[in-house]
Amino acid sequence: MSEGAAKKERPRSFQAIRGVRDLLPDQTSLWNFVERIAHETFATFGFGEIRLPLFERTDLFARSIGEDTDVVSKEMYTFLDPPAWLEILEKLGTVKDVDRTATTFTIKNHLPNENFIAEVLSLRPEATASACRAYIEHNMQQLPQPVKLYYMGPMFRRERPQKGRYRQFYQIGAEVLGGSDAPAIDAEVIEMVMTFFDRLGLEGVQLHINSIGDKNCRPKYVELLREELQKVKDKLGPDSRRRIDTNPLRVLDSKLESEQETIEKLPRITQHLCDSCRDNYDEVKRQLAIRGINYSQNFRLVRGLDYYMRTTFEITAKGLGSQNAVCGGGRYDGLLELLGGPPTKGIGFAIGEDRLILSLQESGKAPAQQGRDVYIAWMGERAQATAIRAAKDLRKAGFSVELPPVEQKFGKALGQADKLGAKYALILGDNEVSEGLWTLKMLADGSQAKFTEPDLLEHLRKQKALSS
């Protein structure tokens, strides 16, 4: 006993890496509910589901989202395929100053008699770029326009995690690609999200809209804004000052208390839209009104991704702390062309599913977890064979059945049935097997009755039909 039993070394346990998490069965029921309502709602608007890859060439994201955005410049999970070559190449001095927006490195004579090519890939930080890529790749302009797609799944951004923000997070989104850019489309897309949220019973939903102009008017406004900002520079903090040069629109988004007064006085883009953008924005608002959708205009709503133009919108919900945006979207008419496709109109949105679910939970909307329909309490060898057959038949009929693997006293079995939230206990002992009459107990009120095998199934079917 001296040496052998002395130390019991346990291997170091693993934990999920920062910013990612497991969703356990008591949570996935709500996730499945949300996703089911999404499928149903979007289908009623004529959208079809598209399943997209989790990673793409890095330059697809760089070009669509914008190389200077935070998402592309510092938040993407980027890797080489085949992997792990970067370090080797750097050590060999073959590659210096790695350009993360490059697509391939070509290394001559690295391996005997062949050139080595590695692709630069990234985990998707969002899915709009992929959807557009798929539209082009599969020549969807040949389909009746517009093409209406929706998707759901995980996205990846390397940000500091906090409530409602994870490094692997989930989005439910939709895109309308091709066809016209009629304001009614913008309005209907928004109507679809609002309908979805309404069906989920999401509380405290607020829609904010804005127009950020197009190629004609936005650059002029940005210049005007920059000039105005220069005049009030001394009233702004360091972050905002820096943005006067890099991205003046972002200053509008500042939450600093000390800057609010200054920002309110700045020129607003809605006053500087070109005629066509103004008409467009007015019509979007009219179309929303026709649909009975309440909104508030927010001239400070400037989206962070480069591809947006004209209509932008954001939806907030309650219970989310400072990460209160549960959906963001807008129009991006130039994007498809930018990605090498034909000139194509586009508009879309993305819902933060993690935040959506957080908000539903905060307002107590989580549906009760579904318990078992039938717990089979059996005793004795002959009863086990019967129990196995009963479980098979009940499952075939669609019931959720728990069949204990080992014999238990009935007292304990019923205790288990109770804990698992079963509706019924099917009691199978020597008596039942020899009589051919099975005992079915209602756990809720303790009543019980005997049934023949076929009668039992019929009885359960009827009860199920009644309750649903």
Place this chain on the structure above:
RNA sequence: GUGGGAGUAGCUCAGCUGGUAGAGCGUCGGUCUGUGGCACCGAAUGUCGCGGGUUCGAUCCCCGUCUCCCACCCCA
């Protein structure tokens, strides 16, 4: 990436100016080998987040680190 707070049993938490840990809930077993929810009794599980330092001695003090939370940044 920056600043602040926190990490003790599966969960929620207690642990008095440092003497190597407790409660409730849950889990499992028993009272109860043909009938659950109640009650009572009992048990298991903690490298006190991890690593280092100070000390005779650290869950407690110091440093580092990881993770979570909050705010900023940014975004869904």
